[in-house]
Amino acid sequence: MIKNQYFKLLIIAPLFLLSSCSEIVDNVHQNNEQENYVSPYMGKWVGTYSGEVSGTLILNISKSGSMEVTRTVNNNVEEVYYTSLQGAENGSLSPSPSPKGFTLYGSLHTKSGTWKLQNWSGSWSVTKQ
Known part of the structure; x- marks a missing residue:
């Protein structure tokens, strides 16, 4: 046994x-x-946002898909925050708000979307540099 x-x-x-x-x-x-992995959206994207508030956007996408967002308001006040892409295939932005509450929605595939800041909202568009 x-x-x-x-x-x-x-x-x-x-x-x-x-x-x-x-x-x-x-x-x-x-x-x-x-x-x-290398994000197909890696690089620098520059554009504008408009609506109830307007200004410029610079999106720096890293190799991994993380994103540095620089938002400039018309009076040259900059806000920088970090987020990431949600979908590798369509370049959807992860709706993470900045410390001040500015949130981008949309896709780098379409190079556009909407934004929201408290009760204000509008649209944005960018092009790859």
Whole structure:
């Protein structure tokens, strides 16, 4: 009976090791994909926003899809905040508000969208530089 238990252990132990190794390989592969990813929207995008308030926009998109937004109001007051793209395929902006509450909605695929700041709203458009 003891020999039977050792036999089972000798068969089951390698199966656990193999499943653990495949998980490690999958994780390494996934990490490599993330490290090698380059957003198709990477670069500098410049444009304007208009509506109840207007000004200029500069969107700097990193390799990973994170985004630095610089918003300038007509009186040359700048606000810089950070957000990211939501969808790699369509370049949707993640609706993350700035510290002052300015939020961009839309897509870099269409190069346009809407914005909201408290009770004010309007539209925006950009072009890639």
